[in-house]
Amino acid sequence: MKLGRYEVVRELGKGAMGIVYLAKDPLIGRLVALKTIRPAAHADDDETMEFQQRFIREAQAAGILNHPSIVTVFDIGQDDTTQMNFIAMEYVEGQNLKEALSQGKTLTFEQIGELVAQIAEALDFAHSKGIVHRDVKPANIILVEGSRAKIMDFGIAKIASGGANLTTTGQFLGTPNYMAPEQIKGTPVDGRTDIFSLGICLYESLTRRKPFGGESLTSISYKIVHEPFPPLHEINPQIPDGFEEVVANCLAKEPAKRYQRGRELASALRAVLRGERPSKMEPLLAEATITTRDRSKLPTIEMPFPDAAGGGGPDGGASTRAAAASSAPTPGQAPRATVAGGPAVVRQFRQTLTNVRAYPLWRRPVPAALAAGVVGVLMLALLWSMVSIQRQRVTVPKVNVQVERQRARERALRQEGSDLLRQGRTADAYAKFEQLAKLAPNSPGVSVMLQKLAAIRYQEEVGKQQIATARQKLDRGIALYNQKKYAEAVPLLDEAFALNPTDAQAANYLRLAQLEEQKAITARLAARARTVLPTEPATTTAPISPGDSRPVSNVPAQLTTIFNSPFSDGVLTIRIGGEMVVNEALWEEKGRFIRRKSPRGISLTREIPPRNTDVFISVVVPTLRVNSQQSFRFNFVPGTAHRLVITYNAASKTIDHQIN
C-alpha cells in the first residue's frame, strides 16, 4: 500500500484521528511515521476546506520545530486515491509513556523527573516559537532508549478541532483527563495550558493515578476546573517532597499561578532531583509569560456541570470507559481517546459549539496602533504619488497662431526653393529663397543658401556668355574654313573649342582645319625641299634610329607633353609653328552611376617636323577663369625625343613649362 509517495510498511497504532503507519520514503530511503488524519465525518464542503487549510497551517507550524525532544515533522500530503491527509514525521522507536504506565513499567523518580524536564524544555522551545501543543498527554510522549523522551503531535489537536477542544460534531478529541481548566472552559489557551497537562503527566507517572479522575467526562471536567488534586504523599509517601510543590505549580487552576515557562518547570524538577527545594520564580515582567498565536478571543463554552459524584446517567457507556482508564489502567486495554459523549452532554456541547469557530484570518481583530500605522503609511504613499504626478505634469505652451502661420510659410518656401533647384531652375529657386530671406532675415541657413545660389547663377551667366562667344568664333572659323583659309580658321575654331569644349561641331571643324593646314604645310615644305632652300634648317645632329632610311633632315623629332591637370574643366592647346599639335580636354568623366567631371593627367607624344620654330602653349579653364599662355622658340632636332612638362601655379593662375 502507498500513501502519496510513501510505501507503507506496517501499522504502528491507532489514534483518535486515524491510523499511524510505519512507512518508507522511497526518495531518500528513510523510515517515517505516517499519521493519517481524516476530517470529521459528515463535514460539509466549507468545513472540509477549513479543515484542509488548518491542516496545512498547523503542520507547517509544527514543521518549524527542530528540537531533540520534539518528534520532527518532515512532510504533509494528501493521497490521490483516498484523499487522506497525512503527516510524515520522524519515526521514533520506543514505547509511549501511556503504554509504559499501563504496562506497569518501572520508572524511578529520577527518571520521571528527568523525562518530564526534557519535555518541559521541548515545550518551552515550541512556546518560544508561538506554538502551543494543546494535547500533552502520556500517549504523545515517547520514551526513547536510555532516559530520553520526545513529544509528538504538536498542533494536531487544533487541526482536528479547529481551535476548540471539541470536534465540530460535539465530541471530545481525546480524553479531557489531561486538559487544563481553560481548555475545558473554552477560554484562550497558551503555553501555560501545556504546562498544566504536563503536570498531570508528571502526577500520573509518580502516582500511577490521575489527579482528576472521574466516572464521566463531566465529573472529570468539573474536577479539573474546580477541585484540588489529591496530595501526592497521600497516595505514595515515598515520593520526594519537592515533587508536591512542582505538581502544585503546574496544576494551579489559574494560568497566572502556574510556572509561566517550560524551562521554569524543568529547572524546578532538576532542583528536586538534586534534593533542593524547587523555587518558583515570579516572572520579572508580565511579558515573560509566553504569549502565543492562540490568544485570540474565542467564545467561552459555558458547561453546566452535574455533580461529580453523580456521573452515571445517560453518558455512562463511554465515560465509564474513560473513567476506568483513568483510575485503573490495565495492560491491553485501549482507553480510546475519542470518547463519544452521552446524548445529553453531546447536546449541550452542540449548543455551546455553534459559536465556537476559529475566526478566519481576515476577521481577527487588529491592534489599533497597527491599524493606525498601516492607514498612515497608505495616506503618505497616496500623498507622495499625488505630489510626484503633479511634478511630472508638463505645462503645455500656448500656441501663437501668427508665429505658427509664418513658420508654415517659411517651411513651404524652403521646400519649393529646394524643388526648383533640383530641377535646375536656379533663378526661380533664387527668387523663392529671396522671399524666404525676407520672412526670416536673421536665418543664417537662408543667407548661406542665397550665397550659394548667387555663385551658381554667376557661373551660369559666365557659361552663357562663353558659349555665345564660342558660337561667334565658331561661325567665323567655319566661314574661313569654307573659304579654305585654314591657317586663319584654325585659331578661331581653336578658341571656339576652348570656350565650349562640349561643342562637337567646333571640335570637328578644328580637326578638319588642322588637317588641311597640315597638308598645306607639308606641301609648302615639299616645295621648299625641291628648291633646296630650307627656310628653317635643323641645326643639331641628333642621333637617328638605325634602319631609318630617311634623310637626316626629314626625320621628325618627337615631343612628349606632360601636364598633370588639377582641373575638372578646360582645354590644353599646343601649337608648334602655327600648327595645332595638342588640343586636349583637361578632364574626363568618371563614375559608374553618376557621371561627373574629374581631372586627368595628360601625357601625349607627337611627331614634330624638325625645325627651329615657335611653340605656343595655352590652358583655358572657363569655370576658374584661367586663361594662361606661354610662347617660346625651340629647335626640334630630327630624330630626337623632346619632353615638354607643363605646370600650373594656382596662386597666380598661370602656367609654366620646361622643355628639353
Ligand code: ATP
Ligand atoms: P491521539 O490521536 O489523541 O494523539 P494517540 O496519541 O494514542 O492518540 P496517535 O498519536 O495517532 O494516537 O498514535 C498512534 C500510535 O502510533 C501510538 O501508539 C504512537 O506511539 C504511535 N506513533 C505515533 N507517532 C509515532 C512516531 N512518530 N514514531 C513511532 N510511533 C508513533
Ligand code: MG
Ligand atoms: Mg498522538
